[in-house]
Amino acid sequence: MAARKKLTIALAGNPNSGKTTTFNNITGTRQKVGNWPGVTVEKKEGHVRFGDYDLTVVDLPGTYSLTTFSIEEIVARNFILENRPDVVVDIIDSSNLDRSLYLATQLRELDAKVLFVLNMADLAKDKGIVIDEEKLSSLLEVPVISTVGNRNEGTAELLKNIIQVAETGQGPRAERRVRYSRDIEDGVAVVRDLLQAVEDKDFPYNPRWTAIKLIEDDEVVRDMAVKALGDKAGPILEETARQRERISNLFDDEPEILMTEQRYGFIAGIVREVVKRSSIKRVDVSRNIDLLLTNRILGFPIFFFFIWAMFQLTFTLGAYPQAWIEHGVELLSLGMTRILPSGMIQDLVVNGIIAGVGSVLVFLPNILILFFCIALFEDTGYMARAAFLMDKVMHLVGLHGKSFIPMLMGFGCNVPAIMAARTLENEKDRILTILINPFMSCSARLPVYVLLAGAFFAEKAGTVIFSIYLLGIVLAIVMGRIFRNTLLKGSVAPFVMELPPYRAPMIKSLMIHMWDRSKMFLKKMGGVILVGSIIVWALSTFPNDPQLARQYEIKRQQMEKTFAVRKPDASRQAVKVREMEKDKALAALEIEYTAAAKENSYLGRIGRFFGPVFAPVGIDWKGGVALFTGFVAKEIVISTLGVLHATKDDTDQGLADAMKKSGMTPLSAFSMMAFILLYVPCIATVSAIKQETNSWKWTAFSIGYSTTLAWVVAFIIYQGGQLLGFA
Amino acid sequence: MLLSEMKEGQEGVIAKVGGAGAFRRRLLEMGFLKGASLFVEKYAPLKDPLEVTLNGCHVSLRVEEAAHIVMEDA
Incomplete structure (x- = not known):
């Protein structure tokens, strides 16, 4: 066959x-x-x-x-x-x-x-x-x-x-082919002949095309020619420069502009021959829709309504399947706890792999819905209108109008938001949007703010949290402007953008869009996140100090004994009370042990090692460790703090009291909130950054600059606050 | 008269496209050619960018960019 x-x-x-x-x-x-x-x-x-x-x-x-x-x-x-x-x-x-x-x-x-x-x-x-x-x-x-x-x-x-x-x-x-005017064709011919003359070593590109591009001063083709021809390129490029100058002098304009115009001249000739315009009075439906959707008064309210609806669908509607997934993950980890013998392997599977991957999997419904909405905006043609409406505002930050949607979505979750930056055509716009996106405080950071602000600012908590969000926005603007004028400078992308006619979306295409992007999220992130979760788990589990475990085992046995011996003649009521006391004491001991083990783990050691780094910003080593674990997911900051402070009850109140006792002040709490806002985003976001920038360099830069900025800002807040007399 | 000075609903013919190299070329490539007629559809609610109709299609550009396009009366 x-x-x-x-x-x-x-x-x-x-x-x-x-x-x-x-x-x-x-x-x-x-x-x-x-x-x-x-x-x-x-x-x-x-x-x-x-x-x-x-x-x-x-x-x-x-x-x-x-x-x-x-x-x-x-x-x-x-x-x-x-x-x-x-x-x-x-x-x-x-x-x-x-x-x-x-x-x-x-x-x-x-x-x-x-x-x-x-x-x-x-x-x-x-x-x-x-x-x-x-x-x-x-x-x-x-x-x-x-x-x-x-x-x-x-x-x-x-x-x-x-x-x-x-x-x-x-x-x-x-x-x-397009024929240019004689003077240009002469120049092209001269360069082409030179190229053909050296063709013995198999020049891989069409010589006429190469000559045209060289005359047009195309830097990519110039580099290609130099690479292919080596030192033979020199004389050709010199001749090209002479021809360019000759043409420019003749027409008082750059050759590439002249050639663009002449191509259009050629096209105009063809169009005249092949197009018949009938005199049908056309009804421009798109134009009528735009009379409403980009209306001077109604345009913005409608736009905000769409955005609000998208936000609601993504995060409110998405919360239901999210809860199911969470539940499923819980069931799975319960099942695994039963199946696997307790010990290291069980701990790895349940607390490392399932918990880590599960914490990312829960974003899937959000991502599916968000990308459905974005595909809908794009396929209908509304995305270009959104950019049209918002460009003035976003341009202040050095961004394109289309950046608005990723920036706004960041308040929900930075992972889909960074993926939404794909809608930007220009690479620099896209990277800039990705770099400042994590400053849009995501919903996972909110519970941490609520805890800290609630504990230290009482009735002013709302205002304080709002100020943190505002700080993020302001810093995004400042950093956006700085990057625009330094790292991402260069040819400024003009806004010249087509507003395509509105079209009815095709369900098939919407589905393909939605699924493609979600699949990518699941596949690529699954790997990075799995590895990351295992590393964090290992850091917080090892070294497993047998001495510490033995010490606690002895304590536990002693406690069991003390509870077991006493009062053989007690009433049933008293026994019950006694049982409860025993359980409580054992639970307290367990918490104490977990805290001690965490403190002793590599993560704890790292936290204490970095203690001097965190001290000037008012964060103690426990806070430092919590911040490290926050790399997995921001909410984890709370549970780590809970573990390290060995709080007995599970409520925020217990933890708040413990933190106050440990010497945290409203000022250091505020500094910590600012730090949480700005420092390295969670692992899911980092892998989204890696995936979308397609570069480890930008990913490392994003991690480095955000964490540095976090420290600097927290330092200014804490030290400045102390100077101003706040506690 | 510059394109950026034209009002909503005004019509004109492009007399000259200026601006720096790549930007100017891009405008030409999008069909902003000398002699093409152009209709100012509207300005965005915040007065920037503006939308024009050119060869039957709708294109938006920023006011600062429109300032590079010299127009004459239709």
Whole structure:
């Protein structure tokens, strides 16, 4: 039997051209979402069998052009150049032919095997635009077919054509390419000839294309040429510079601008030939919807209502399945406690693995719902409107309008919030949003504030907690501005953004979106969190001091004995009381032992070792240890404090009293709250940062700068407060 | 007249697109070409950014960015 033939297909197209819908139609649910290597751009890959072929379909990022304007464009271009897909399918938005053809002409220049897909012909018709498919195909010498992605029309036809192009298609003939004005063509020819002259060592890129890009001063292509040609590149680059100068002097403008204009000139000629505009008076439904949704007065209230609804759905509705999962985890750990013999293994499974992974698993419902809502916003086209409304506010922080949703979601949980930063197209915006997102105080930190503020500020607790939230927002703004002007400086991304027509969402696409992102969360985080939980468990369990255990065992036996011997003639009532006293005393001893064991563990030692670091900010070693364990999940700070302070009753009140006794003051409590707000976020958030930035460097930076900032701010609060005479 | 000075509902033709290299090129690539007609759809509730219609599609840009586009009467 003949082996199945493998083909690689790349999908290119403008944002909002229906590229993703086409991708979903071709590949169904068999897709893999990840990142392009080294960058935070989402990469989607899918597989499909068609006839005798195995097709790998790669969804390139949506771009308007193939220059080096954004990381997305570089990624898309490099894929075509380096991986040489068998066919590049360019999805063309029929209702916006000029701009779609701009990308198309660039794909043609790249010398890739191209197939054009006229998508959304129905929308174009509504706009009164009719495109002569055959004429377009013959003018550009590229096969052209029509689809309506939203209705999954023409998908089989598309696959058939892809295979045909792969098997038969040859590169387009030279005369069907964009021709620039004579002076530019002369310059291109000079550079091209130089490139061809050194082609003995197999220059891997099309020489004409390379020459065009060099004349356009494309830094990525320049680097590629230097890499491929070595010291032979020098004279070519010098000649390129001369040609650039000649052209600039002739036209009083940069060559790349002239060439962009001339490409559009070429396109205008094609559009004139193939487009018939009928005189149908078109009703712009989107425009009417926008009269309401971006209305000067109603726009904001409606926006806030949507956001509120999303927040409610995510965290209120999500609380129910969350409770079920929590319950399930509890049952599981109970079951495991029964099945496994008590001892180290049981402790590892129950308190290490199940507790640790369970603490992250509970976020799954939130993430599913949130991503459903975000997919809904994106697929309908509302996300662009949200950015339109909020841009002014977010721009003050140096952010894009679209950053608003991740920032707001951070108040619920930073994990889905950081994942929501994917909606930002620009990499710098995305990293900045991720870096300052943890300062949006998540709901897991609230119980810790409630405990501390409740214990030390009594009736002013509400105000104090509010001030902590405010501190987070202010610092996010300050740090955002600082990063914008230092680390993440560079080409400022213009806001120029399309407001796509509103579209009815497709359930299938919503589901795929929601599931893809959640799957990624479960898979990738599961690993990191599992390891992290085990490490924290080990640190708090070892070294297992047998002497300490023996000491307590002896104490326990003594206690049992004292309770056992006395009063053989006591009444039943007295025995009962006695029993209760015994249980209470044993429980107290148990707590005392746990506290002593924790104190003796590596974690306790680390806490005491770092005692001098925490002292200047008013946190004692117990607080320090609690902060360390807070890395697993912020709520754990409370339970660790409870263990270390060996409180007898489980209520917050007992712990509050114990902390007061230990010498904590309102000032040190406030300092600790600020520290908790700012220092390294929980392990789930850290792994989300790692996943989304796709870089250990940014992850380490995020951990380092936030913890440093936490210490500095807490130091200012504590020392400053003392100077001002607060206790 | 600059695009940033135009009022809601006003129409005009692009006379010149200025600004620094990459930004200017991006505007051109999005279809902000000399001679293209443009309609100011609306300003956002906070007066920035603004929405324009160009070749039948809706595009938003910031006021500071619109200040790089010189317009003339339709």
